Amino acid sequence: MDMPLYCSSLAARVPHVSGDGRVNNKFASNHVGSLFFQHQNPPKQILSLPKFDQSRSSSIMEDQKSLGVASPEPEKYYQELDVAVRAVQMACSLCQRVQDRLISKSNDQIQSKDDNSPVTVADWSVQATVSWLLSEYFGRKNLSIVAEEDVQKLSKADASELLVAVVNTVNECLAEAPRFGLKGPDKALGTSEVLEAISHCNSSGGPTGRFWTLDPVDGTLGFVRGDQYAIALALIEDGDVVLGVLGCPNYPMRKEWLSYHHRYHRIITKLTPPTSESWDKGFVTYAMKGSGKAWMQPLLQSNQKLVWPNSARPVRVSSIDDPALATFCEPVEKANSSHSFTAGLAHTMGLRKQPLRVYSMVKYAAIARGDAEIFMKFARAGYKEKIWDHAAGVVIIQEAGGMVTDARGQPLDFSKGIYLEGLDRGVIASAGAILHDKIISAVDASWDSSCL
Numbered sequence: 257m258d259m260p261l262y263c264s265s266l267a268a269r270v271p272h273v274s275g276d277g278r279v280n281n282k283f284a285s286n287h288v289g290s291l292f293f294q295h296q297n298p299p300k301q302i303l304s305l306p307k308f309d310q311s312r313s314s315s316i317m318e319d320q321k322s323l324g325v326a327s328p329e330p331e332k333y334y335q336e337l338d339v340a341v342r343a344v345q346m347a348c349s350l351c352q353r354v355q356d357r358l359i360s361k362s363n364d365q366i367q368s369k370d371d372n373s374p375v376t377v378a379d380w381s382v383q384a385t386v387s388w389l390l391s392e393y394f395g396r397k398n399l400s401i402v403a404e405e406d407v408q409k410l411s412k413a414d415a416s417e418l419l420v421a422v423v424n425t426v427n428e429c430l431a432e433a434p435r436f437g438l439k440g441p442d443k444a445l446g447t448s449e450v451l452e453a454i455s456h457c458n459s460s461g462g463p464t465g466r467f468w469t470l471d472p473v474d475g476t477l478g479f480v481r482g483d484q485y486a487i488a489l490a491l492i493e494d495g496d497v498v499l500g501v502l503g504c505p506n507y508p509m510r511k512e513w514l515s516y517h518h519r520y521h522r523i524i525t526k527l528t529p530p531t532s533e534s535w536d537k538g539f540v541t542y543a544m545k546g547s548g549k550a551w552m553q554p555l556l557q558s559n560q561k562l563v564w565p566n567s568a569r570p571v572r573v574s575s576i577d578d579p580a581l582a583t584f585c586e587p588v589e590k591a592n593s594s595h596s597f598t599a600g601l602a603h604t605m606g607l608r609k610q611p612l613r614v615y616s617m618v619k620y621a622a623i624a625r626g627d628a629e630i631f632m633k634f635a636r637a638g639y640k641e642k643i644w645d646h647a648a649g650v651v652i653i654q655e656a657g658g659m660v661t662d663a664r665g666q667p668l669d670f671s672k673g674i675y676l677e678g679l680d681r682g683v684i685a686s687a688g689a690i691l692h693d694k695i696i697s698a699v700d701a702s703w704d705s706s707c708l
């Protein structure tokens with residue numbers, strides 16, 4: 257039986273890092289477990305690290321060798337991965353609560369940004385919560401985060417109700433931190449602390465050093481429609497995505513329900529709407545670059561405590577390489593990706609199944625866990641893809657055995673700031689090289705006659 261990458265608990269002793277980045281040695285008292293070891297020479301910000309199981313590490317490294325995967329330093333990112341998975345679990349729980357409220361009563365917690373795209377209490381609240389947690393664990397001073405949202409709208413005079421809703425949602429979520437094995441604040445955060453946590457995520461990334469990238473709610477349109485959405489967190493070092501964590505709170509138990517759309521279900525799927533019990537399954541999937549493995553763990557239920565590895569199991573891409581048997585997914589909105597172009601590609605390469613149109617990076621998760629074989633996105637000319645919309649999904653698919661490139665077969669470049677600069681035409685993800693080559697050839701054959 258495969259084991260998750262590591263199985264220590266972060267929960268035992270956590271340094272308290274104050275707002276200005278100083279560690280004040282105040283350890284959490286309300287944590288579960290005690291599997292920590294003390295570093296001989298503690299690094300500046302982090303005084304304790306999760307216990308690293310050396311015997312497990314060797315077997316991971318052997319697995320990697322047999323897969324031909326170059327092994328990086330195995331324990332380098334374990335603490336980051338541990339905090340990131342727990343933070344995304346918390347964010348999933350936050351989003352589920354907010355989505356339930358949004359769906360049950362229409363209210364003004366859905367706003368439009370300047371580009372007319374939606375943003376909600378959940379987008380700002382997740383960004384504040386994850387930013388606050390990362391600051392606590394890794395020190396605010398050296399923490400760089402590139403994330404989607406800013407405080408412009410929230411800081412306006414007429415947004416006071418919205419801001420109160422965000423502050424309350426953040427505090428409601430952070431109060432639950434101990435259940436997820438993390439330390440929350442000693443007292444509820446004030447408005448300025450919440451705004452500060454959101455606006456701290458204003459890094460612009462780049463080719464050197466380490467930064468996180470966060471899409472607090474990816475597929476906000478799906479989120480407000482009660483449909484699929486994802487929470488995406490990745491760590492990028494010297495331009496490479498080294499960790500990816502994707503929370504998919506509405507991922508259904510049966511993959512057929514992925515194509516279920518609340519508004520159109522009768523016409524499109526002819527499936528009976530799933531009950532909330534079976535619909536709201538969800539999971540968090542994650543991977544560390546070079547490990548040769550990707551994992552998924554179920555969402556924590558309201559009566560549970562997160563005990564690592566929380567029943568994690570490995571995920572692997574599909575072995576299907578015959579286009580006639582493959583399923584491809586793409587964005588729901590035509591405005592985000594040309595459906596007519598992908599329909600032409602599908603015809604050219606012999607894809608027979610109907611496209612699976614799903615909101616958000618859930619599409620990346622679907623490929624990683626073998627529920628679909630291809631993801632394609634061809635945005636209109638002039639649109640520049642942002643790093644937070646792809647980083648987590650890319651490393652998870654790659655470690656699960658799949659491929660992600662642009663339409664020239666080049667890797668996506670996360671080293672050029674907030675955009676995927678130099679992206680050739682579109683993003684293609686697949687379960688393996690045979691399908692991938694066929695898609696790239698089909699794009700080449702169809703591109704000149706397309707209107708993109």
Ligand SMILES: Nc1ncnc2c1ncn2[C@@H]1O[C@H](COP(=O)(O)OS(=O)(=O)O)[C@@H](OP(=O)(O)O)[C@H]1O
Nearest residue numbers: 473474475476477587588589592614615616635639
């Ligand atoms: N015009 C245009 N073209 C291409 N892409 C765009 C465009 N506008 C927005 N976006 C980005 O698409 C993200 C949502 O992607 P999805 O795959 O979920 O699209 S869809 O809603 O299913 O159609 C969405 O992410 P979120 O804003 O986090 O939802 C955007 O970053």
Ligand SMILES: [Mg+2]
Nearest residue numbers: 471474475645
């Ligand atoms: Mg997004």
Ligand SMILES: [Mg+2]
Nearest residue numbers: 404471473474
């Ligand atoms: Mg978003």
Ligand SMILES: [Mg+2]
Nearest residue numbers: 373374404476
């Ligand atoms: Mg958005």
